[in-house]
Amino acid sequence: MIKNQNRFVLPDGYKDLGYQNGWRYVYFDEDGNLASETGKPNKTFGHLPKDHPEYCACKDKKHNVREIDNGAYLNRGTDTVYVCDECKLVWHVDSSG
């Protein structure tokens, strides 16, 4: 079965934020506060609005983000494309390790 008929192409008017793997990230404690400030153990990690405002705004609004497997077109690694049609934003995740 062919998962993708067409290679993903950035739609007109959409912005590609690149690979999330390379973004700056921080650790949060169990309360959702910055672990580096509270000194509590790391619980989760994520991104700060000052570093990645568009992504964080989208996440805050809990938009319905589409997920597209674009990896069939790469020679190595994977490429999962996330598309928010409300923000007109696109970002990628390489989950190959």
Ligand SMILES: [Zn+2]
């Ligand atoms: Zn959005």
